[in-house]
Amino acid sequence: xxxxxxxxxxxxxxxxxxxxxxxxxxxxxxxxxxxxxxxxxxxxxxxxxxxxxxxxxxxxxxxxxxxxxxxxxxxxxxxxxxxxxxxxxxxxxxxxxxxxxxxxxxxxxxxxxxxxxxxxxxxxxxxxxxxxxxxxxxxxxxxxxxxxxxxxxxxxxxxxxxxxxxxxxxxxxxxxxxxxxxxxxxxxxxxxxxxxxxxxxxxxxxxxxxxxxxxxxxxxx
Numbered sequence: 001x002x003x004x005x006x007x008x009x010x011x012x013x014x015x016x017x018x019x020x021x022x023x024x025x026x027x028x029x030x031x032x033x034x035x036x037x038x039x040x041x042x043x044x045x046x047x048x049x050x051x052x053x054x055x056x057x058x059x060x061x062x063x064x065x066x067x068x069x070x071x072x073x074x075x076x077x078x079x080x081x082x083x084x085x086x087x088x089x090x091x092x093x094x095x096x097x098x099x100x101x102x103x104x105x106x107x108x109x110x111x112x113x114x115x116x117x118x119x120x121x122x123x124x125x126x127x128x129x130x131x132x133x134x135x136x137x138x139x140x141x142x143x144x145x146x147x148x149x150x151x152x153x154x155x156x157x158x159x160x161x162x163x164x165x166x167x168x169x170x171x172x173x174x175x176x177x178x179x180x181x182x183x184x185x186x187x188x189x190x191x192x193x194x195x196x197x198x199x200x201x202x203x204x205x206x207x208x209x210x211x212x213x214x215x216x217x218x219x220x221x
Contacts, residue, residue, distance in 0.1 A: 007144065011142075012145060099129065137149070
């Protein structure tokens with residue numbers, strides 16, 4: 001009997017534990033919601049020891065120039081701790097901070113962000129930077145881990161991702177994308193230029209490869 005194909009939540013849990021997805025195959029039958037809850041519990045437990053570190057960085061971010069804080073964070077904080085710090089910040093301030101990170105470090109931070117708590121932070125990142133992060137994560141083979149990250153981005157940022165991501169990679173990521181009410185509302189409010197970019201790019205992909213995104217845009221799947 002074949003095992004269930006791993007989903008994004010299992011991939012995120014494996015990443016936070018520092019193991020391969022296959023090592024958690026006994027959990028593959030659990031619903032995504034249960035795996036997300038488990039990830040949250042494990043993440044909280046693992047990074048409680050770093051709470052004083054990201055609290056200090058969050059405090060510095062309110063009093064020092066963003067370039068300086070960005071360099072301090074990248075030099076002294078693990079990406080997982082920096083992700084927690086970014087989630088504490090005002091989105092505009094977080095955008096200034098993460099804009100100072102190198103692409104490699106920022107991509108590591110993106111992998112560690114909580115998909116719910118980080119939505120405001122992710123939506124504050126410049127669209128072109130989101131495209132660079134997505135391209136880097138795909139280059140590393142983190143297709144499953146990219147799914148949750150894309151669920152939090154703006155339509156403009158999603159258009160930037162579709163512009164830079166190879167079709168073969170998108171075919172692995174987009175079918176797994178789940179658009180919640182907040183995502184559908186943001187895509188419904190996208191301006192006509194952004195919608196045109198998204199629709200043109202989706203038209204180049206295989207049929208049924210982006211049903212969730214097409215539904216969010218009000219397009220026939």
